[in-house]
Every structure is written in C-alpha cells, then in structure tokens.
Amino acid sequence: MDDREDVALTAEDYESVLVAVRMLSSRYRSGWTLNEALDQWRLVVEDIEEGVDTQWAWEYHNELFCRDWLYEAWPLLTVRVRALRQSLLDGLDERFAAATAPMRKQETALGHCRGKWWHDRFPRLVSGEPGDELPETWSPAPEYVEDD
Template structure:
C-alpha cells in the first residue's frame, strides 16, 4: 500500500461519520467540511464582513463537524488528513484573536477552541455593534 491509499474500512468510516453527523450538522462529506473550513479561514484572512457579524459562529459549523467526525474516522484517514487540518487551524489562529471572556458568554464547548476566537480583521460598513468579548476591536481592513 502506498502512502495515500485508503481501504474500504477507511471509506466506510468516512461514510459512517457523514451519516451519523447529518442530523446535527446537515449532510456533508469530509472533503466538503475541510474545503469549507479552508474557505472560512481564507475569508477571515481577508477580513470578515461586518454585515454578517452576528452570523460569525455559524461560519464555524464546518469546524464543529470536523471536531465531531475526527474520532469516528480510522487512524489512517486521520493520518492522511491531519496535516491539512493543522494547517488551516494554524492559519485560523493567525487570522483571529482570543475572545475576552465576558459575563454570560459561554466558552468554547467540548474543546471547541475556535469559538473562543474572533476575526482579527473586518471589512464592510463601520459603526456596526460588535459582539461582547470582541475586545480589542478588530482592525478594519481599510486601516491596514
């Protein structure tokens, strides 16, 4: 077996993760979730549009799916895809800031550390109210 071949057991685990998580996260594949995480991180690197500021945590659902799916995958699938996930997680951390823990705001649940971070850069109209805990305020892309 060469370094990239997956077995029927590997593919069955990916399908099983997709099926077991579809009720909670909607139907998505491992490839789709990793691709959506990549696109989310790229958007954050460019600046998160303040028009969608209150939808920010919804953008992180693809990472929630990956978090829930990872233990359901075979060690081989995790090994093959871990470097990709690590790279996008690293870039996410670089594109975000740690959220100030404000009263009444839950911390990232179940090890979901990405919910405890907010965009470093924003775009769009100025003057939008920012969510509690986004302090210091993100830099507006026009101010770079």
C-alpha cells in the same frame, strides 16, 4: 479523498468516513462529506483572513460549524484517514488562529461550543462600515480593512 497517490485506502477507511457522514448529517445543516467539510473550513479561514464583513458579524459563529463537524467526525475516522488529513486540518487551524484573537475569558462561548477553542476567538480584521455594531466579545476591536 487521498492527496497522495501512493496510499491506498481500505474499505474500512471509506466506511469510517461514511459512518461519520451518517452520524453527523442530522445535526448539521449540510450533509457534508469529509472533503466538503475540510473545503468549507478552508473557505471560512480564507474569509476570516481577508476580513469578516461587519454585516455578517452576528453570524460569525454559525460559519464555524464546519469545524465543529470536523471535531466530531475526527474520532470516528480510521487512523489512516486522520493521518492523511491531519496536516491539512492543522494548517487550516494554524491559519485560523493567526487570523483571530482570543475573546475575553469570562465571555467565551458556552453550551454546545464548550471545549471547541475556535469558538473562543474572533476575527482580527473586519470590513464594512466602521460604525456597525460588533459583538462585545470582539475586544479589543478588530482592525478595519478596505472592501474590494
């Protein structure tokens, strides 16, 4: 878990990660560890930066659940664990914000997503068929990029 070899994690640090995993595993489709959730968030951000396939546009918010997991896990982690991972999370969040645009305020995410700013954004770039229907909240329409 530690990117810096000079920082030793304590039993309390490891226990905080285990508590988060246990508490959140029943609410999320995957029993992520902290590292897995961060890695999944990185993969989601990379996909969004490259352009979301219009075929999967309606599943877009489901892909953000790894960020939801991190949001809920963060307060359960020790200060040391958060400090070690904060710069990685902040960097991924910044990349996500740069690769997305804000939804119109009256149509932002509701319910379980309230207060989770990443659900109030949509991809700036999409790939796929230009005629494919996109969610109305993705306005103005994203730019199309070529598929590889």
